[in-house]
Amino acid sequence: MVISDELVAQFRAMALERIERVEHAWEQVLTTLDDDASRSIQREIHTLKGESKIVGFTDVNMVCHRLEDLLDVARARGYAVDDDFDLAVTIALRFMVTLVKKRSGAHVAGIDLPGFVHQLDSVLKRHEHTGRSRTGSVPPALRATSLVRLGSTLRTTLGPAAVDAFIEYAVSRGPRRDRLRSSWHLLRDLVGIQRAVISAEQLQKHRASVGALAQDLGKQLDVRFEVETAEVTTEVLAALDVATLHLMRNAVDHGIESPEARVAAGKSAAGKIVLRARTHADHYVLAIEDDGGGIDFARVRARAIELGLLPHEARVDDARLVDLMCHPGFSTRTAANEVSGRGVGLDAVRGGALDVGGNVSATSVAGKGTTWTVTVPVMPLTVQGHAIRAPGLRFPVVLGEPWKLMERPMVSVVVDLGVALGLAPSNSISSTIWGFTNGELQLGLMCGGKPMPVQARTLVKTPPTAFGEVVTVDAVEGMLVRPERIPGVTGR
Amino acid sequence: MAVLLRVPEVEDPDFTAEMSYADGAVLRLTGSADRASTRALADMVSALHDELCRRGTRVLVIDLYDVDYMAAPCFRQLLAWVDKVQELDREQQYKIRLRGNPSLAWQAHGLAALACFDTELISVEA
Numbered sequence: 037m038v039i040s041d042e043l044v045a046q047f048r049a050m051a052l053e054r055i056e057r058v059e060h061a062w063e064q065v066l067t068t069l070d071d072d073a074s075r076s077i078q079r080e081i082h083t084l085k086g087e088s089k090i091v092g093f094t095d096v097n098m099v100c101h102r103l104e105d106l107l108d109v110a111r112a113r114g115y116a117v118d119d120d121f122d123l124a125v126t127i128a129l130r131f132m133v134t135l136v137k138k139r140s141g142a143h144v145a146g147i148d149l150p151g152f153v154h155q156l157d158s159v160l161k162r163h164e165h166t167g168r169s170r171t172g173s174v175p176p177a178l179r180a181t182s183l184v185r186l187g188s189t190l191r192t193t194l195g196p197a198a199v200d201a202f203i204e205y206a207v208s209r210g211p212r213r214d215r216l217r218s219s220w221h222l223l224r225d226l227v228g229i230q231r232a233v234i235s236a237e238q239l240q241k242h243r244a245s246v247g248a249l250a251q252d253l254g255k256q257l258d259v260r261f262e263v264e265t266a267e268v269t270t271e272v273l274a275a276l277d278v279a280t281l282h283l284m285r286n287a288v289d290h291g292i293e294s295p296e297a298r299v300a301a302g303k304s305a306a307g308k309i310v311l312r313a314r315t316h317a318d319h320y321v322l323a324i325e326d327d328g329g330g331i332d333f334a335r336v337r338a339r340a341i342e343l344g345l346l347p348h349e350a351r352v353d354d355a356r357l358v359d360l361m362c363h364p365g366f367s368t369r370t371a372a373n374e375v376s377g378r379g380v381g382l383d384a385v386r387g388g389a390l391d392v393g394g395n396v397s398a399t400s401v402a403g404k405g406t407t408w409t410v411t412v413p414v415m416p417l418t419v420q421g422h423a424i425r426a427p428g429l430r431f432p433v434v435l436g437e438p439w440k441l442m443e444r445p446m447v448s449v450v451v452d453l454g455v456a457l458g459l460a461p462s463n464s465i466s467s468t469i470w471g472f473t474n475g476e477l478q479l480g481l482m483c484g485g486k487p488m489p490v491q492a493r494t495l496v497k498t499p500p501t502a503f504g505e506v507v508t509v510d511a512v513e514g515m516l517v518r519p520e521r522i523p524g525v526t527g528r
Numbered sequence: 529m530a531v532l533l534r535v536p537e538v539e540d541p542d543f544t545a546e547m548s549y550a551d552g553a554v555l556r557l558t559g560s561a562d563r564a565s566t567r568a569l570a571d572m573v574s575a576l577h578d579e580l581c582r583r584g585t586r587v588l589v590i591d592l593y594d595v596d597y598m599a600a601p602c603f604r605q606l607l608a609w610v611d612k613v614q615e616l617d618r619e620q621q622y623k624i625r626l627r628g629n630p631s632l633a634w635q636a637h638g639l640a641a642l643a644c645f646d647t648e649l650i651s652v653e654a
Contacts, residue, residue: 063601119599119600120633123598126603126604126607127607127642130604130608130645131644131645134614146646147646151640151643155641209559209560213596213597214632430562430564511563512563
């Protein structure tokens with residue numbers, strides 16, 4: 037088949053645009069949580085592969101194919117790829133640019149396609165059999181299943197160690213840097229904050245599941261979602277996801293009555309479930325409300341006594357009974373069926389919420405319905421402050437709230453952060469002194485250049501008593517310092 | 529004559545560029561090219577390419593032996609540089625000899641792949 041010059045020119049222009057979009061999306065997917073970017077990469081490369089075949093660019097087709105293999109590995113690992121892998125994808129994309137351009141008349145006869153494909157194959161081989169080494173960003177759906185994560189308490193405890201590892205890596209050189217990078221990335225995987233976005237789209241997947249369940253149980257259902265999108269950690273997302281799954285299934289199984297019973301009770305034949313999720317101050321609140329028969333608290337109490345969780349004479353309120361319902365193994369069903377009765381669901385809801393510092397509650401009115409509420413704290417994932425370049429430190433340093441840049445500094449203490457952190461003394465850049473205050477203390481910091489206002493993203497969280505955290509500033513890893521916590525800086 | 533070209537705007541003592549024309553055109557990069565160095569490296573590549581064209585340079589040696597780390601966005605600047613050379617008319621193109629350190633993982637893989645872009649223009653010396 038003869039391909040017209042016009043068609044080739046059209047392909048070339050579109051291909052270059054596609055590659056540019058993929059390059060952008062690749063950076064995005066490695067530095068932020070962005071499922072759209074991940075999908076965009078897949079779509080663009082697959083389309084480019086097909087288009088290149090049509091117009092006879094078999095070399096582009098071949099590299100696309102290898103790139104798809106590489107991207108499959110990256111996706112399967114939740115984009116937890118190391119720097120070499122990142123480099124391989126980056127080079128492959130640029131190589132395709134060269135291939136796409138080559139027929140425009142420029143002299144590039146020396147392209148070594150087999151050699152390049154061999155390089156990609158060796159990267160692929162190396163990474164297909166190695167464990168993860170980095171988590172830059174991982175789509176939430178993948179993270180939940182692919183990462184071994186530490187509990188939040190242990191993560192907080194290990195946070196300062198991760199900060200130390202980052203500093204050592206960031207100031208090291210030569211082969212030592214390679215070694216320390218691995219250690220830092222390992223710790224970052226284990227204790228670093230992984231971001232996710234909770235949204236209607238994220239929770240809507242449960243709609244089909246409860247719809248099918250309702251059908252199996254011969255019930256009719258009207259489900260509504262009102263979800264405010266928010267950035268949370270993957271742990272919070274996982275907790276809310278588990279809560280949605282179990283609470284909605286419970287609502288269908290235990291709450292919503294049969295159509296006949298509902299009509300007899302003067303209700304519509306279809307039961308209503310409304311899921312509301314929104315941010316309230318520094319918490320995210322998920323409420324699942326149904327208009328079913330309500331919780332039979334007398335039955336809950338009787339079952340709790342039967343299971344030995346309550347003494348016969350105990351006087352307890354509804355809140356305590358709700359608490360007992362979340363006890364491991366508690367179920368008002370005496371025999372388990374496919375849907376419930378094992379006493380696992382509410383235990384999982386509460387366990388997930390407690391793991392992230394949240395809680396679960398319920399209110400119920402007999403014959404009117406039940407509302408389950410899961411409240412989880414949402415930690416701030418960004419920090420407003422000023423970024424400085426400290427002499428001798430190769431990463432941005434951020435001073436966050438409450439530290440502010442002083443307009444007319446009058447400071448008696450001048451700090452070289454590199455020295456204060458016990459690193460090599462500055463030996464290079466010309467520094468100027470800029471004043472900062474937290475309201476109580478005033479410090480002069482040696483800075484290479486003017487401090488710039490930034491919004492940093494928290495990467496490794498530490499307790500407020502630690503001297504710093506790891507953050508990213510425009511995707512560059514750096515450090516948030518708390519000068520008042522650095523030994524010696526303020527006379528401590 | 530040796531001309532010291534500090535990577536502009538970075539003011540980072542650990543990533544430097546030193547250009548020498550004493551014994552052929554040799555660009556010696558040292559240190560660690562983190563993402564923060566990307567813009568500075570791009571600016572330097574652009575300025576240096578123009579300078580090499582102006583001088584009618586035939587061969588450029590890029591000595592990366594002491595670059596212990598290069599982030600992908602920085603490496604992309606090297607790829608863009610190759611692209612610039614390829615865009616030149618044949619008689620204006622200068623050859624690029626990469627002097628590397630194969631014991632560093634990023635160089636072992638990255639430079640070999642870079643050479644595949646144009647074997648007539650680029651060669652790698654271990």
